Amino acid sequence: MTERHVSVENLVKTYPGAAKPSVDDVSFSLPRGEMLALLGPSGCGKTTILRMIAGLVEPTSGSIRLNGREVSGIPVYKRNMGMVFQAYALFPHMTVAENIAFGLEMRGIAKADRAAKVARALDLVKLSGLGDRRITQLSGGQQQRCAIARSLVIEPELLLLDEPLSNLDAKLRDEMRDEIREIQGRTGVTAIFVTHDQDEALSMADRLAVMSAGRLEQIGTPRQIFDRPETEFVASFIGAGNFLNGRVTAAGEAAVDGFGALRFVGDAAVGQDVRLMVRPHRLVMGGAANSFTGTVEHIVYRGQILTMTVRAGETRLQADLHTHAGALPEKGQTVTLGVAPEDVTFIGRAA
Amino acid sequence: MRDRGLVLALLIPGLLAMLATFILPMAWLLRASFSTSTMVQVGFTLDHYRAALVDPFYWKVALNTLTLGLTVAGVAVVLAYPIALFLARTTSRWRGVLTALAVAPLLTSAVVRTYGWMVILGDRGVINGTLQSLSIIETPLRLSNNSFGATVALVEILMPYAILAMLAGFGRLSVQLEEAAAMLGANPLRVFWRIVLPLSLPGVLTGALLVFVLAISSFVTPRLMGGGRVFVLGTEVFSEATVTLNWSLAAALSVMLLVLFSSVIVIYQRALRRLEA
Numbered sequence: 001m002t003e004r005h006v007s008v009e010n011l012v013k014t015y016p017g018a019a020k021p022s023v024d025d026v027s028f029s030l031p032r033g034e035m036l037a038l039l040g041p042s043g044c045g046k047t048t049i050l051r052m053i054a055g056l057v058e059p060t061s062g063s064i065r066l067n068g069r070e071v072s073g074i075p076v077y078k079r080n081m082g083m084v085f086q087a088y089a090l091f092p093h094m095t096v097a098e099n100i101a102f103g104l105e106m107r108g109i110a111k112a113d114r115a116a117k118v119a120r121a122l123d124l125v126k127l128s129g130l131g132d133r134r135i136t137q138l139s140g141g142q143q144q145r146c147a148i149a150r151s152l153v154i155e156p157e158l159l160l161l162d163e164p165l166s167n168l169d170a171k172l173r174d175e176m177r178d179e180i181r182e183i184q185g186r187t188g189v190t191a192i193f194v195t196h197d198q199d200e201a202l203s204m205a206d207r208l209a210v211m212s213a214g215r216l217e218q219i220g221t222p223r224q225i226f227d228r229p230e231t232e233f234v235a236s237f238i239g240a241g242n243f244l245n246g247r248v249t250a251a252g253e254a255a256v257d258g259f260g261a262l263r264f265v266g267d268a269a270v271g272q273d274v275r276l277m278v279r280p281h282r283l284v285m286g287g288a289a290n291s292f293t294g295t296v297e298h299i300v301y302r303g304q305i306l307t308m309t310v311r312a313g314e315t316r317l318q319a320d321l322h323t324h325a326g327a328l329p330e331k332g333q334t335v336t337l338g339v340a341p342e343d344v345t346f347i348g349r350a351a
Numbered sequence: 352m353r354d355r356g357l358v359l360a361l362l363i364p365g366l367l368a369m370l371a372t373f374i375l376p377m378a379w380l381l382r383a384s385f386s387t388s389t390m391v392q393v394g395f396t397l398d399h400y401r402a403a404l405v406d407p408f409y410w411k412v413a414l415n416t417l418t419l420g421l422t423v424a425g426v427a428v429v430l431a432y433p434i435a436l437f438l439a440r441t442t443s444r445w446r447g448v449l450t451a452l453a454v455a456p457l458l459t460s461a462v463v464r465t466y467g468w469m470v471i472l473g474d475r476g477v478i479n480g481t482l483q484s485l486s487i488i489e490t491p492l493r494l495s496n497n498s499f500g501a502t503v504a505l506v507e508i509l510m511p512y513a514i515l516a517m518l519a520g521f522g523r524l525s526v527q528l529e530e531a532a533a534m535l536g537a538n539p540l541r542v543f544w545r546i547v548l549p550l551s552l553p554g555v556l557t558g559a560l561l562v563f564v565l566a567i568s569s570f571v572t573p574r575l576m577g578g579g580r581v582f583v584l585g586t587e588v589f590s591e592a593t594v595t596l597n598w599s600l601a602a603a604l605s606v607m608l609l610v611l612f613s614s615v616i617v618i619y620q621r622a623l624r625r626l627e628a
Contacts, residue, residue, distance in 0.1 A: 082534065083534040
């Protein structure tokens, strides 16, 4: 078993006067050096968890441990965690270097050492030479880098990032996404970041914790979350999905209207009513295993992909196919599509 | 350019209003301060300025005015700062009500509030009466009819302005910055000294300036609370104009007061620019 660097157990937060808890019995843990994404729609409690770990919000119950030690009684300023705020929260009355040096100053580090560490931190985030700039003279991306340098220079036990990319424009976001990942890898710091953007979570994190309405829905690697979602919420929140109802007829095989027999991955007893999920882009033209025939009801050509709605029996499916210069299906045409059994995921019992 | 013409046309009503209500009276005031007659504007003389500058009494009055203004501004800012800081930082749903309460005294006139302070601080007032009836003191404390009384009343009367000005000047304060400082290892005291105080200084300075200007130009409160024993430029201008009927001297004193104001404002703006650089 891997070492638990950070662990959260049965964490609950109920704000005074609220009928329902904002965070409802959440538990997870991270090994040292891992980057975890807390992913979910706004209001799902992900930021509250981050703030409880930071010590900015008092948990109602539950425990947060760092290296096996309970941190609940420790005030924010003694927790030694770095935090990158959504709006960066850089001190406007200080220069870039002064901002970065602030945490070192609070730790009583001598001025000469401070300068050396600040120079190294500026170098890490590619801001060398900008130490004397005022915060207002920095671009959005530079402010982001400055905020990261400020939170890393104190060599925190844990780095927390609250929607770190949401204030940047699309191009810069992709660039910073790679860069944050690279800096985290290079420093080896354990990190937790909050986001509502699935692309961001899938591409940056070692593991994702998907949340909904205060509860942890599923935690796993990007591939586990995307290919083996365990709940309908996870399956529909991350990526698009076709949801099918069927009845298990044999091990790994279910009867689904319009398909006949559909082979799937997952444990379900024979005779059980099940809910299955197929990603639109995992459907392919032509018959493989799990092939079925249907009529194209609706079609949109989108350049790279062709999105079509295919009706088979009473079942309607969305299929996203890669386009090519040759002949493509047309509306009203009868097509045969197939899907590999491992791309049919068992979500749970049918409601 | 058509745009420029439109801009000028839109500016004209405002400029005319300024001309009629501000520039003309100021020109008249300046002209009156050089007049050889005390009531009508004729001839040219520097006598009134000379009189004001040579007479040690007016130097003392100017010094009194400056001391009163600085004291009132200092005390009002110190008292108003915690209130303004609380109002700026609170997330309570009573915030609107509390802010309204803090500035509610502005709804009553300064004259009424001055009389209120006369009742409280007078020789037979609430404080002296209570202390005497409890036999703690025999002779009443000198709480009014002096500059102490004027200072107390002015501080209370001008505090709402200080609170409002500070609230307006606290724009750069944010809870998130305080949280960021705490995350970096600053305890609450250091968060205050290193983050809250520096970022709220522009507001403090604006509040202090406003109270100072209002205090040195006040005359009703110093006159009533001072019982004729507190001489400041405001009361002197008033009595020269209405009692002695020496309008020209009153005008000269007003111009001098104006110079005092302007220099304070220049100093203030320099300081503010340095703070926000």
